[in-house]
Amino acid sequence: MKLIDEIKDRVIRGHINAKSRFPKDLTGEEGVEELVQKAIDEKISVGKILNEALISSMSVVGDKYEKGEIFVPEMLFSAKAMKGGLVLLKPLLLKENQKSIGTIIIGTIKGDMHDIGKNLVGMMLEGAGFEVIDLGVDTTKEKFMDAAEKNPGSIIGMSALLTVTMKNMKEVIDAIKASDLDTKVIIGGAPVSEAFSNEIGADGYALNANQAVRVAKAVMGI
Amino acid sequence: MFSNLHKTNFENFQATLFNRKGDSIPLIELGIHPDIRKEIAGEPIDTVKKEINFMRSLGYDYLKVQPKINIDMEQGSTSTINDGSDRAWSAEHSGVITSMEEFEKYKWPKKEDIDYSRFEEANKLMPDDMGIVGQYGDIYTLTWEMMGFETFSMLMYEDPELVKVIFKKIGDLILSMFENMADMDFVKVLWYSDDLAYSTGLMISPDFYRELLFPYMKKIGALAKKRDIPFIYHSDGVLYSVLDELIDLGITALHPIEPISMDIKELKNRYGDQLCLCGGIDVDILSRGSTEDVKKLTRDIMQKASPNGGWCGGSSNSIPEYCSAKNYLKMVETILKEGKY
Numbered sequence: 001m002k003l004i005d006e007i008k009d010r011v012i013r014g015h016i017n018a019k020s021r022f023p024k025d026l027t028g029e030e031g032v033e034e035l036v037q038k039a040i041d042e043k044i045s046v047g048k049i050l051n052e053a054l055i056s057s058m059s060v061v062g063d064k065y066e067k068g069e070i071f072v073p074e075m076l077f078s079a080k081a082m083k084g085g086l087v088l089l090k091p092l093l094l095k096e097n098q099k100s101i102g103t104i105i106i107g108t109i110k111g112d113m114h115d116i117g118k119n120l121v122g123m124m125l126e127g128a129g130f131e132v133i134d135l136g137v138d139t140t141k142e143k144f145m146d147a148a149e150k151n152p153g154s155i156i157g158m159s160a161l162l163t164v165t166m167k168n169m170k171e172v173i174d175a176i177k178a179s180d181l182d183t184k185v186i187i188g189g190a191p192v193s194e195a196f197s198n199e200i201g202a203d204g205y206a207l208n209a210n211q212a213v214r215v216a217k218a219v220m221g222i
Numbered sequence: 223m224f225s226n227l228h229k230t231n232f233e234n235f236q237a238t239l240f241n242r243k244g245d246s247i248p249l250i251e252l253g254i255h256p257d258i259r260k261e262i263a264g265e266p267i268d269t270v271k272k273e274i275n276f277m278r279s280l281g282y283d284y285l286k287v288q289p290k291i292n293i294d295m296e297q298g299s300t301s302t303i304n305d306g307s308d309r310a311w312s313a314e315h316s317g318v319i320t321s322m323e324e325f326e327k328y329k330w331p332k333k334e335d336i337d338y339s340r341f342e343e344a345n346k347l348m349p350d351d352m353g354i355v356g357q358y359g360d361i362y363t364l365t366w367e368m369m370g371f372e373t374f375s376m377l378m379y380e381d382p383e384l385v386k387v388i389f390k391k392i393g394d395l396i397l398s399m400f401e402n403m404a405d406m407d408f409v410k411v412l413w414y415s416d417d418l419a420y421s422t423g424l425m426i427s428p429d430f431y432r433e434l435l436f437p438y439m440k441k442i443g444a445l446a447k448k449r450d451i452p453f454i455y456h457s458d459g460v461l462y463s464v465l466d467e468l469i470d471l472g473i474t475a476l477h478p479i480e481p482i483s484m485d486i487k488e489l490k491n492r493y494g495d496q497l498c499l500c501g502g503i504d505v506d507i508l509s510r511g512s513t514e515d516v517k518k519l520t521r522d523i524m525q526k527a528s529p530n531g532g533w534c535g536g537s538s539n540s541i542p543e544y545c546s547a548k549n550y551l552k553m554v555e556t557i558l559k560e561g562k563y
Contacts, residue, residue: 076376164509
């Protein structure tokens with residue numbers, strides 16, 4: 001198998017490194033981290049490793065998740081494997097001045113402490129070539145506005161787990177609309193629906209992490 | 223409050239949970255927040271007697287009783303997060319047990335520590351036309367909460383033995399509760415709750431549930447069957463991929479049918495001959511809608527779920543404090559007024 005295909009396979013199967021016991025049959029074998037390092041050592045172009053190995057494999061992972069072939073734990077392994085590879089590529093990407101396809105500011109909305117979903121969305125977006133600014137949990141309108149002002153042309157991605165917290169999303173959208181910013185806002189989370197998204201005037205709604213990538217690209221016109 | 227609309231009838235509730243058609247649609251709720259109870263009753267509902275009277279006045283035919291156990295999720299660690307309300311959240315990343323050493327150090331409660339005194343008290347006070355539902359749950363949920371979901375996810379594969387021993391420890395404790403509840407002849411419904419799914423699908427692979435959780439649920443199902451009493455199962459989320467298996471485990475009724483996850487009409491079409499459906503009235507509308515919205519929605523769900531019996535009316539989860547008490551009462555009133563066969 002070619003090295004690029006091998007990396008791709010290991011991301012899809014979630015094998016982080018040689019120490020990882022997941023998946024069982026790959027225990028002891030090189031994982032994404034070792035193989036990405038090997039690719040760097042072999043002078044394979046950073047763009048090729050990023051686009052053909054890491055980004056394209058995460059979209060396969062996302063599809064598998066959407067189809068119910070894998071679940072959050074398996075997706076977490078893939079995301080962590082991808083991230084392990086990305087950490088090695090980051091300094092080289094900066095050196096080569098490779099541009100991200102866009103910037104997205106993410107956070108769980110004020111009052112909401114649940115961030116597994118938001119973190120998965122962040123990793124999928126990163127895996128798709130976005131620069132992700134993660135504001136963490138319990139994010140106030142002011143924090144979102146501040147980050148949006150500092151990053152013109154970015155997208156805001158908000159998530160909520162509860163009916164009681166999702167109401168706070170509207171405040172952020174209203175504040176963005178009242179400002180001069182051209183920031184688009186996409187939302188998601190367990191109680192959130194397309195109808196709610198339309199009701200509060202969001203620019204996009206995603207049901208899961210994979211869709212979040214498609215929606216983020218769509219609102220950017222990519 | 224609604225005693226003029228409803229004549230308490232536990233047998234009707236039980237028959238409905240067996241998916242039979244009774245004479246009216248019974249009410250069901252897994253939980254009603256203390257603030258909502260207080261708002262409705264005008265005083266805190268803090269004794270068993272008050273609880274029975276409260277449920278009865280609203281038109282419920284049962285009292286749900288739980289054994290008391292202290293499973294401390296902290297024990298010097300910080301595995302829960304407080305969000306400033308009275309709601310404490312389990313940590314999503316790392317919990318109190320992340321290694322075999324921590325498992326062994328953890329002070330586990332024993333079966334003898336479980337307190338069943340509320341059952342005796344409730345039984346003494348229970349009017350003849352009401353009955354006791356014995357409820358507990360969370361063998362799976364407590365396992366992942368102990369570890370934090372992210373750690374649990376990783377250790378399912380990286381250290382499956384640890385996950386198994388925690389699961390067994392909690393599973394054995396909770397199964398013993400159901401054995402004891404089934405031994406009390408005045409407990410006439412068993413209710414097990416454990417969330418297995420998100421609104422988009424199962425939380426983890428069904429193979430894991432099959433290996434570790436379903437054998438316990440099968441034992442609970444057998445206890446209910448032996449007593450010839452209904453077995454309600456509560457899980458949020460989309461359950462289609464394991465629903466046939468859940469029925470094989472002996473569940474007779476499914477709660478709470480979140481509309482964002484499963485369409486109650488589709489469920490009724492596909493499983494209406496095998497399962498009683500419970501709940502389905504969107505908590506979001508109960509929280510943010512008007513009383514008119516609630517009335518309309520309640521009628522709609524009733525029309526979809528109750529033909530030929532086999533539906534207990536209630537919310538699509540529980541009644542949290544952010545729900546409007548007025549809306550909640552409108553739902554109850556609509557079911558009681560219009561839910562006659």
